[in-house]
Amino acid sequence: MKIIFYSIIILLCLITACKHEPELVQLGGNSTDTTHTVVPVQNDSVCFNTQILPLITASCAQSGCHDAITKEEGLTLNSYNGIMNMGTSDLVKYITTSSSKRMPPPPQPKMDTASINLIKRWIAEGAKNRNCNPSNCDTTNVAYTTHIAPVMNTYCKGCHNTSNLGGGVNLDNYLSTKTNTLTGKMICAITANGCAIMPKGGPSLSSCNIRKIQIWAANNCPQ
Ligand code: HEC
Structure with missing residues (x-):
């Protein structure tokens, strides 16, 4: 077993060594x-x-x-x-x-x-106005670290951290993101359902990101 494992590692090292260094x-x-x-x-x-x-x-x-x-x-x-x-x-x-x-x-x-x-x-890469529409939405085993934290970091954390507590809401760590989700505030805000509409001042989250957060909430916010 160990031999196979080490052979794979060595093979991987050889393959990556052949790659050209990026400019x-x-x-x-x-x-x-x-x-x-x-x-x-x-x-x-x-x-x-x-x-x-x-x-x-x-x-x-x-x-x-x-x-x-x-x-x-x-x-x-x-x-x-x-x-x-x-x-x-x-x-x-x-x-x-x-x-x-x-x-x-x-x-x-x-x-x-x-x-x-x-x-x-x-x-x-040229600072292009490149727009992407992710075609596949990964909603398998939705968890904080893999699915939710990346969305919070990109779309929310700048206005929701310990030194910038928009609406008293902190979204820069697992526990308080979970708390704000289980109270229903989070989904209310991202689906424009009667709360302050989030992300504030920006376009709404994609349907894929909203779905991830909804699934996460329905499963009691796994870490
Ligand atoms: C540009 C700053 C900004 C961004 C980006 C932002 N928020 Fe907010 N958020 C605020 C402010 C400020 C408030 C307080 C209410 C208000 O002023 O509208 C708030 C309030 C909230 C509330 C409380 C809503 C309520 O009615 O109690 C939630 C939940 C929330 N935000 C979640 C999010 C989530 C999730 C994201 C990312 C998808 C996000 N926010 C992105 C600034 C922001």
Whole structure:
């Protein structure tokens, strides 16, 4: 058994060793900023509508900042054009800087590294307005870690974390996401069913993401 296992590992290592290294692009910034990591370029793998816009809206287009009404410093960051008007190099600067000009503004936490890297990858791929419509909706064994946390991180966390508690609701960890789901608040909000409509200021979640959350709630929110 062990021999087969090790042979597979060795085979996998050999296969990956043959792959060509992806072209690397260094995106602006100063050398002391460790978040300016090198991002491998992949061809058009990032979807603007499902991966980038919701992330930027939740972090930067909050009410009172860069939403369509407030337009802090003339910037509206809830559309492709709005983001392109500011420019992608400024975008990277604002989300990675350690100064007080960082977005989202302190004391809110910095955008997480995975999200920053995703935005950099999108820019490295040409910052295209690429829209994706996922055709298959994975609703097998819906659990927090695999299905729900990624949706919360992209669409909700920017406005619902310990230092930015929109409506007193925290969606940056399992327990409080579960609590806010079991009270019925979550589904009420994402299905525009009498509560404040969420994500606030953005388009509603896809029917696939809504279905995942509904199934998760019906199964008592497995972790
Ligand atoms: C741009 C900021 C923003 C984003 C993004 C956002 N919210 Fe909210 N949310 C708020 C604010 C602010 C409130 C308080 C009510 C209000 O001002 O409308 C709120 C309220 C809520 C409430 C309480 C509703 C009620 O009536 O009690 C829930 C539940 C909620 N949000 C869930 C979510 C979920 C789930 C997502 C992601 C799919 C999300 N929010 C995305 C800002 C946001």
